Structures are given as structure tokens and as C-alpha cells.
């Protein structure tokens with residue numbers, strides 16, 4: 212079965228609805244890593260959220276959601292590209308976590324955790340500029356933290372519902388669309404009413420139901436009384452975008468003294484992709500080539 216993301220629009224163009232439920236793409240992420248259940252849940256929710264937000268990217272790059280933590284979880288990353296290929300990883304400080312641990316107890320127990328959203332244009336974009344938004348981690352779930360971020364940073368009113376277990380991760384995003392530009396056909400008060408109604412209906416979502424139900428069927432179940440305009444479903448896949456060139460960039464950032472010291476110790480530098488586990492090996496000759504003068508070296512991490 213293929214994973215798909217569905218988009219709908221209220222008939223008056225005032226509310227956008229997106230829904231996703233990932234099976235195979237989420238399983239693939241989990242094959243590469245074994246995390247405790249509470250961490251798995253957070254990561255699945257972050258993955259579902261990244262696909263919902265990336266579906267609105269206006270450029271051919273990627274959207275990265277990061278939870279940087281000061282607790283058992285040091286880092287959670289979900290990256291989704293504009294073509295809806297997704298990858299994700301976690302860095303743990305300790306594996307002993309409780310089943311009922313939350314985003315706050317796992318990622319933000321000391322209150323210094325950060326929620327980072329990165330919009331990363333393609334590497335070959337002229338004048339490429341990466342956008343990065345950073346906010347404190349607020350709320351008791353990935354959905355609440357993300358809503359707080361969107362409240363601070365976006366013009367659009369947005370709400371999001373997320374869930375994840377071992378088999379699926381799923382989410383629904385509601386966005387109130389602006390009336391400017393002549394696309395919205397309803398009056399301001401009608402549009403506001405549609406938004407309130409959509410929120411009211413979506414607030415009945417139960418996580419179990421979100422995980423067990425096909426996402427298009429879920430939207431029709433919630434909004435059965437509304438006329439929805441339907442966009443073509445888009446496939447979501449798992450794919451890692453790591454390349455030898457990106458790993459080489461990372462080694463350049465590490466610096467020649469550090470790389471030389473690893474070479475003296477082990478005769479080669481082996482770096483495994485933190486997302487997919489693929490190993491990249493650099494011997495003495497490869498490593499020497501890394502530090503040959505080149506016209507321009509991008510100062511960018513491998514994420």
C-alpha cells in the first residue's frame with residue numbers, strides 16, 4: 212500500500228485541510244533505528260507534521276523540523292522534501308525512558324529545549340539562503356509545540372492533530388486561508404464561521420482513530436456535512452538524501468587537524484549517515500583531496 216497525502220479545500224476557499232497517514236514510509240524510518248516507544252511516538256508525530264508542512268513548500272528544497280533537547284533526547288529530526296520524500300533520526304543521551312514520558316519530560320526537562328524549523332532551498336540555488344525559526348518548546352505534545360511555533364511565525368491560523376504508534380504515524384492540518392487576492396468567495400464573517408466549525412469538527416479527532424483510519428476517509432468522516440474541493444493525492448516515500456559530497460562537506464567543517472588525527476589512529480575515516488546508516492569511507496588519499504584549495508566551499512551541515 213502506498214502512503215499518500217490528501218489535500219482538501221472548503222467550498223468557500225476559507226479553510227485548507229491536509230491529511231496524511233504513513234505506513235511503509237514510517238516503517239522504513241523505524242527499520243534504520245530502534246527507539247523506546249515514547250521516543251518513537253514523538254518522532255512519528257514529527258515525521259507526519261513535516262509531510263503536512265512540506266506539502267505547502269513553494270520551492271524545491273526541504274523542510275526540517277528539529278526538537279533540540281536538554282533531557283534523555285538530545286535531538287529529534289524529521290526532514291521532508293518538496294517531493295514528499297521524508298527521512299528522520301534521533302540522538303539519545305540515555306535509552307532509559309518511561310512509556311508515559313512526554314515532549315516536556317523527554318526533550319525539555321530543564322526548559323532549555325528548542326524547537327527549530329528550517330526551510331532549506333536546493334544546494335544549487337543562486338544566492339541560496341536558509342531560513343531558520345527557533346522558539347522554546349511549549350505545550351505537552353508535538354502538535355501543541357508546533358501550533359505555538361506557527362502562532363508566533365505565520366500569518367495563517369493553523370491547527371494540527373498528530374498521532375504515532377509502531378505501525379503508523381498520522382496527522383491532520385487545518386489552515387485558515389487569507390481572503391485577499393480574490394480567491395475566497397465567502398464574506399469575512401462566513402469565513403470565520405467556517406474556521407470555527409472546522410476546528411470544532413476536527414477537535415473530535417481521537418489519536419487511535421487517526422492511526423486506524425485511511426486519511427481521506429478520516430477527513431470525509433469529520434467533514435461529511437461540508438462540500439470539499441479535493442486535490443489529487445500525493446505519494447509520500449522514505450528516502451535519504453545523503454551523498455558522499457555532503458559527508459565530505461561535513462569533514463571539511465570538522466577541519467584538517469581532526470581528520471588527520473582520525474587517520475593516524477585508524478588509517479581511514481568512516482562516517483555513517485545518521486539518518487539511514489549508510490557508511491562512507493575516506494582513506495588517506497580521499498582525505499588529502501578534501502583539503503585541497505577549491506574555489507568555494509559551502510559552510511553548511513549535512514542535514
Ligand SMILES: [Zn+2]
Nearest residue numbers: 451453484487
Ligand atoms: Zn543517508
